[in-house]
Amino acid sequence: MKQILFILIGFFFGIIMFKSEAASWFRIYEMFRFEAFHMYGIIGTALAFGILFVQIIKRYKIKSFDGNEIKIAPKDKSFSRYMYGGIIFGLGWALVGACPGPIFVLIGAGYLPIIIVFLSAALGTFLYGVVKDKLPH
Numbered sequence: 001m002k003q004i005l006f007i008l009i010g011f012f013f014g015i016i017m018f019k020s021e022a023a024s025w026f027r028i029y030e031m032f033r034f035e036a037f038h039m040y041g042i043i044g045t046a047l048a049f050g051i052l053f054v055q056i057i058k059r060y061k062i063k064s065f066d067g068n069e070i071k072i073a074p075k076d077k078s079f080s081r082y083m084y085g086g087i088i089f090g091l092g093w094a095l096v097g098a099c100p101g102p103i104f105v106l107i108g109a110g111y112l113p114i115i116i117v118f119l120s121a122a123l124g125t126f127l128y129g130v131v132k133d134k135l136p137h
Contacts, residue, residue: 002065014105023102023109032094080136092124 021027022042031039056062057070064070093099096117098106103121106114 014108017102017105018109023098023105025097028093028097092121 017023020042021038027036027039030036054072058072061069089099098114098117100121103114103118107118
């Protein structure tokens with residue numbers, strides 16, 4: 001029954017992403033050209049809610065759906081790691097016009113050429129897993 005709930009939440013989230021134009025290439029293009037606030041508002045709202053919910057989870061020791069306590073580990077403080085990763089992520093986002101979340105939304109909306117982007121993202125993730133231990137920390 002929980003899986004059905006998760007699937008319904010995923011469909012609802014995908015509809016919201018599509019209707020809010022967060023998966024729109026044109027909105028993303030506007031964002032990277034600093035022509036509109038639309039995407040910055042969506043990202044800023046998501047960031048604010050993310051910070052709020054992480055703090056609530058930590059403070060009240062909220063449990064997951066399966067009853068286990070949610071443990072949020074502290075992140076490594078490595079500037080170069082996040083700078084290089086952010087640059088690669090941003091370049092991919094700008095070139096493709098979609099970050100990982102909207103890729104699934106666009107496939108669900110019937111934009112089938114985005115499957116190439118999905119396969120490329122999966123390959124990139126796989127390659128990162130292969131070389132991860134060889135990268136400087």
